[in-house]
Amino acid sequence: MNSIHVHRMAISIMDQTLLPGRVHWLKLTSLSDFAGAIKGMKVRGAPLIGVVAAFGLSLVAQRSRVRSKSELLRELRRAAHLLASTRLTIGNLSWALNQVLRAAAASDGMESARRAAYTAARELFRRDVQANMSIGRTGSKLIRDGDCILTHCNTGWLRVGCKRRLRDRHCGFPNKASSLNVIKGRMSVAI
Numbered sequence: 001m002n003s004i005h006v007h008r009m010a011i012s013i014m015d016q017t018l019l020p021g022r023v024h025w026l027k028l029t030s031l032s033d034f035a036g037a038i039k040g041m042k043v044r045g046a047p048l049i050g051v052v053a054a055f056g057l058s059l060v061a062q063r064s065r066v067r068s069k070s071e072l073l074r075e076l077r078r079a080a081h082l083l084a085s086t087r088l089t090i091g092n093l094s095w096a097l098n099q100v101l102r103a104a105a106a107s108d109g110m111e112s113a114r115r116a117a118y119t120a121a122r123e124l125f126r127r128d129v130q131a132n133m134s135i136g137r138t139g140s141k142l143i144r145d146g147d148c149i150l151t152h153c154n155t156g157w158l159r160v161g162c163k164r165r166l167r168d169r170h171c172g173f174p175n176k177a178s179s180l181n182v183i184k185g186r187m188s189v190a191i
Helices: 031-039 046-063 069-084 091-105 110-142 162-167
Strands: 004-006 011-014 025-028 148-152 179-183
Touching (some): 011 046
Parallel strands (some): 148 179
Antiparallel strands (some): 011 025
C-alpha cells in the first residue's frame, strides 16, 4: 500500500493526520492543495514530503500557460519557493524541489522541461518506494517471534501500515511481532 497515488494531473495522498484510526484520501490538484497538505501535516515523513512537493512542482509545469522555457523555469522557481516555505526544517523538501528544477533546466525546450519535471518526480517516488521496501525487508530480518516494536516518527512502511504491514508477506514482513507501537516526533498543536 502506497501512501500516495499518482493520477494524470493530480495525486491523492493518505491524510496522515487521521491515522491510525481512519484512512482517508485527499486529491491534490493545485499548487495551493500541495502547499496546504504539506503545511497542514497531511503528509508526513521527510522523503514522502519531498516526493509530494516534487509532484506539486511537476503539476505546475504541466498546467503552465507560459510560452517559453525561461518563463516556465521562472514560474517553477516561484512555485518551488512557495512549497519550500511550507516546512522549513525538512531537508528532503528543498532537495526534491531542486531535483525537479535541475531536470527541467537541463531539458532542451519547454515541452521537454514539462516532461523532465514529471519524470523527475516519478523517479523520486520510485526510489522512495524502493527504499521503504528495503528498510522493511531489512527490519523484518531483525524481528523475532513475540518482539514488541516501537517506531519513532515516520518510519515509512512500518508506520503507515502499522501491524498490518508486519503481517503482509508480500512486503517482506513475516508474522513475527506481537505488537507494534508508533510514537510521533512532531505533534500539531493549536495555540
